[in-house]
Amino acid sequence: MNTVLAAPGTGASFTQGLGAVGLSSLAAAGFIVLIIAIRNKSEYTRKFFSDLRHLAALAAVIGVLFMIAGGTWRNLAEGVHSTAASALTAPDLVAGVTPAGLALIFFVMSFLPEWEKRLPPAIFGLSFGVSCGVAGAFWGVLFKVTGAFLEKLA
Template structure:
């Protein structure tokens, strides 16, 4: 009878098979997302003109970045909550939309991010970032969307 020793290749300490980019971390991923969002808003590079020329794609990038900011925590979370708070306080003016619930705010911000034909690039990015945060605060179907996007992003980090 022969005894065989088997050596299995294992990942480095701290890494797992679910990490797509290695041990990047959520904060680093949030910083990269922020840089990509700024580059997409400026629209000066060939790749951003190719993928984010449509304002809806830009709003989608901003919404995913908002979700990423919330799950990254720390300063990123405060930045995202500040953008959401600014958008929400503007929209919940009693003369505009009085008494909007968190789910209503998610609906309003998502509508403003994706439906209008914006001429400038800042509004869809602003409302998209606010919408990504609002999805997490609203719960229900919005919360499911937030969790799905968040879990995919956590797999990258």
């Protein structure tokens, strides 16, 4: 007689934290959470994202998630990143910025200023997550560790 006490559902494995959700579904859920956190209308988001640095960190994780999910999510993240990067690396503002330098700039813009509005830290945080993957070195390690965790979660 064989008795199975617990087994994953069809398509799920023991390494998947949420079952067979998939990266695209996780990216969609993350995008919705990010929009809710930016709007700041729910009591839950006011509790956890009142400090805009937490909002920037959430946006950075969502940026990494978009990049590893690929497809439309990757295009969306790269679009936000390229818009913010082109504004910050205009020849009249800062010339000769490397990808690692851009990751550092996005880190500083995400976490150091005391922002009045909620959208700038979210945009810079999302761009920071994307630029970590492009920059390599220390930033690439952050990207890989976060990406590996998110892949295990999906």
